[in-house]
Amino acid sequence: KRDGKDVTIVAVSRMVLKAMNAAETLAGQGIDVEVIDLRTLAPMDIGTIIESVKKTGRLVTAAEGCKTAGIGSEIAARVAEEAFPYLRAPIKRVAALDTPIPFNPKLEDYVIPDEADIVEAVKSVVG
Numbered sequence: 768k769r770d771g772k773d774v775t776i777v778a779v780s781r782m783v784l785k786a787m788n789a790a791e792t793l794a795g796q797g798i799d800v801e802v803i804d805l806r807t808l809a810p811m812d813i814g815t816i817i818e819s820v821k822k823t824g825r826l827v828t829a830a831e832g833c834k835t836a837g838i839g840s841e842i843a844a845r846v847a848e849e850a851f852p853y854l855r856a857p858i859k860r861v862a863a864l865d866t867p868i869p870f871n872p873k874l875e876d877y878v879i880p881d882e883a884d885i886v887e888a889v890k891s892v893v894g
């Protein structure tokens with residue numbers, strides 16, 4: 768969805784829009800973010816992700832699912848297996864808290880990550 772050179776964000780579903788917004792915020796701070804929209808989980812376009820990580824050296828995953836055993840974990844594991852030598856920083860996973868998603872909209876907003884969480888994760892690997 769967006770080319771960049773400093774860090775790769777692989778986003779899933781609604782998190783793509785949040786990642787794009789975070790990338791715009793980060794661009795204003797001098798951080799050039801590449802955003803990959805992972806449209807399918809199976810088959811996963813791991814080749815595109817690996818090529819991007821080889822270019823940027825950094826990876827942040829963004830998904831609304833739980834952090835434990837979520838798609839971000841699978842992406843991180845695949846990149847660690849196939850592109851570890853290219854990583855210049857630890858992989859960061861932005862995900863929902865490890866709890867059922869609440870029905871109450873205020874509580875849901877607390878559990879689901881937002882643009883600020885993505886910005887913070889990117890800064891932690893670029894810093």
